[in-house]
Amino acid sequence: MxxxxxxxxxxxxxxxxxxxxxxxxxxxxxxTTWVFHLALDSxxxxxxxxxxxxxxxxxxxxxPARQRxxxxxxxxxLDDAVINNPNYALYVAPVVLAYIVSHPRFxxxxxxxxxxxxxxxxxxxxxxxxxxxxxxxxVVDTLAAFRSNTPADASWRRVAEFGxxxxxxxxxxxxxxxxxxxxxxxxxxxxxxxxxxxxxxTRINLVWDAKDTLFDLVSNTLGWVAGALVRRRRxxxxxxVLVK
Numbered sequence: 001m002x003x004x005x006x007x008x009x010x011x012x013x014x015x016x017x018x019x020x021x022x023x024x025x026x027x028x029x030x031x032t033t034w035v036f037h038l039a040l041d042s043x044x045x046x047x048x049x050x051x052x053x054x055x056x057x058x059x060x061x062x063x064p065a066r067q068r069x070x071x072x073x074x075x076x077x078l079d080d081a082v083i084n085n086p087n088y089a090l091y092v093a094p095v096v097l098a099y100i101v102s103h104p105r106f107x108x109x110x111x112x113x114x115x116x117x118x119x120x121x122x123x124x125x126x127x128x129x130x131x132x133x134x135x136x137x138x139v140v141d142t143l144a145a146f147r148s149n150t151p152a153d154a155s156w157r158r159v160a161e162f163g164x165x166x167x168x169x170x171x172x173x174x175x176x177x178x179x180x181x182x183x184x185x186x187x188x189x190x191x192x193x194x195x196x197x198x199x200x201x202t203r204i205n206l207v208w209d210a211k212d213t214l215f216d217l218v219s220n221t222l223g224w225v226a227g228a229l230v231r232r233r234r235x236x237x238x239x240x241v242l243v244k
């Protein structure tokens with residue numbers, strides 16, 4: 001199958017990701033940060049291929065329509081929201097770029113670039129807000145796709161409708177949970193690197209402090225608000241309902 005432009009974009013992002021991970025590995029000599037980001041971001045970038053392989057191995061596409069249940073509904077939703085979604089590459093680009101700008105040559109999280117502030121916000125507020133905006137849109141697309149792939153007489157139809165109708169609020173709740181987990185992970189990595197380097201902050205890859213975390217969460221919230229405003233201004237599209 002001929003690669004789509006969005007596939008090429010994901011590949012280009014992965015090359016930038018791998019280059020940054022390798023640069024940080026050489027510069028800091030610590031595996032904690034670069035291994036985590038390389039593994040997580042690679043998974044995100046390759047998710048369409050991972051789901052496609054899973055569909056083939058589990059023969060989900062071969063199931064007859066009469067056997068379509070909850071698993072098949074989610075499979076269809078992920079096909080629409082991830083594999084066949086032309087915007088997926090754009091949705092995941094910010095989270096990858098947020099790591100790429102930690103390259104030792106132009107690190108916005110440490111050094112002179114980290115000292116640039118406006119109303120307390122640093123340059124890292126940009127990737128945080130844009131990532132939250134993209135995350136919100138991806139969740140909304142996924143919940144809409146789940147509703148579209150749910151048969152009208154399915155026992156979980158009302159749940160699918162509720163999720164789609166309240167997608168923006170659910171995206172906010174998921175964003176809050178993901179942000180909390182991510183910040184906790186960064187804290188653990190920071191503490192680990194501080195122990196390894198004997199507390200020398202100049203030798204660590206990941207710098208964490210409570211004040212920056214607060215501004216990160218505010219930036220995420222602003223990104224979610226922007227995503228909510230954009231989605232609410234779009235005209236509602238007809239829902240495709242599956243029937244047996």
